Amino acid sequence: MKRPTPAPAQSCLCIFSTTSHESTSLMTTDDIASKKDYIRQRIKGLDKALLPLGDPAGKDVLVFGCGQGNEILWSARRGARSVLGIDLGNPIHAPLAELMAEEGFGDFCYAMHECNVHDLALDHPGRYDLIVSNGVFEHVSDLKGVLNAMRPLLRPGGRIAIYADGLWFSAIGGHLGKTNWEHLWMAPHEIKEQFPERWHAYISNLNRMTAVDFLQALRDVGALVLQFNVRSDPYLRNAAPLMEAIRARQQVSPTDMSITSVGCEICFLEHL
Numbered sequence: 001m002k003r004p005t006p007a008p009a010q011s012c013l014c015i016f017s018t019t020s021h022e023s024t025s026l027m028t029t030d031d032i033a034s035k036k037d038y039i040r041q042r043i044k045g046l047d048k049a050l051l052p053l054g055d056p057a058g059k060d061v062l063v064f065g066c067g068q069g070n071e072i073l074w075s076a077r078r079g080a081r082s083v084l085g086i087d088l089g090n091p092i093h094a095p096l097a098e099l100m101a102e103e104g105f106g107d108f109c110y111a112m113h114e115c116n117v118h119d120l121a122l123d124h125p126g127r128y129d130l131i132v133s134n135g136v137f138e139h140v141s142d143l144k145g146v147l148n149a150m151r152p153l154l155r156p157g158g159r160i161a162i163y164a165d166g167l168w169f170s171a172i173g174g175h176l177g178k179t180n181w182e183h184l185w186m187a188p189h190e191i192k193e194q195f196p197e198r199w200h201a202y203i204s205n206l207n208r209m210t211a212v213d214f215l216q217a218l219r220d221v222g223a224l225v226l227q228f229n230v231r232s233d234p235y236l237r238n239a240a241p242l243m244e245a246i247r248a249r250q251q252v253s254p255t256d257m258s259i260t261s262v263g264c265e266i267c268f269l270e271h272l
């Protein structure tokens, strides 16, 4: 029988004062092991996706949408001074804490909190050198509100590195994971039947933004764009035979279908 593993004590909370919720006390060792595997897997892409947009070395880092804490461990490996991860979901601490300890970051200054970026902006003005976000902005419903909330969190010289992957009109944009563009050519009731476990995320957690929508949001909030990259959809060659079925359901721009991710480094005038 699997025994619940008690949550390990959290690492140094030196500069962080928001309340954390510990929800790991009922996790089994198998649960923790599988979350640790997930974190290890997700970290693999970060050097390619995030590092060119923002280097954590020597910085106080805020991770927006930290999930299980992948970017926290990555930032520690990359020499950050401290890291706070925030997420709207209730973060689970034990898997990350074990990995941090195993990799020699047991005393590293980090924390993970269930927290809204708007509230954090009130409590932590000018606290961060770098805000990183990976795989989150394609879920955010209020792009401009979030970008505006990030602004006062940065110190002079501060930067924001954002990588958003699986944009809605790309082949994997439905986050369903079966075949290319199924979210555009299948009827919603078919999606609900075939992906019951993904239905909630599909219907309510994807913002359907295009690369142009994202750039427009940056423009609307007056962000300075230091880098802006798009990645072409690797499945584009499979699109042509699907166009008739997609167009029978909706009008789509082939341009939007051709972009799977956006990455950017931004700041605001006062951070220069």
Ligand SMILES: C[S@@+](CC[C@H](N)C(=O)[O-])C[C@H]1O[C@@H](n2cnc3c(N)ncnc32)[C@H](O)[C@@H]1O
Residues within 6 Å of the ligand: 042, 064, 065, 066, 067, 068, 070, 071, 086, 087, 088, 089, 115, 116, 117, 133, 134, 135, 136, 139, 140, 141, 146
């Ligand atoms: C696909 S997960 C990515 C998590 C992690 N960055 C990773 O790469 O594994 C998206 C995360 O963004 C969080 N999220 C979505 N909107 C958010 C918001 N407005 N503020 C904070 N977190 C948000 C979700 O709760 C979820 O944990």
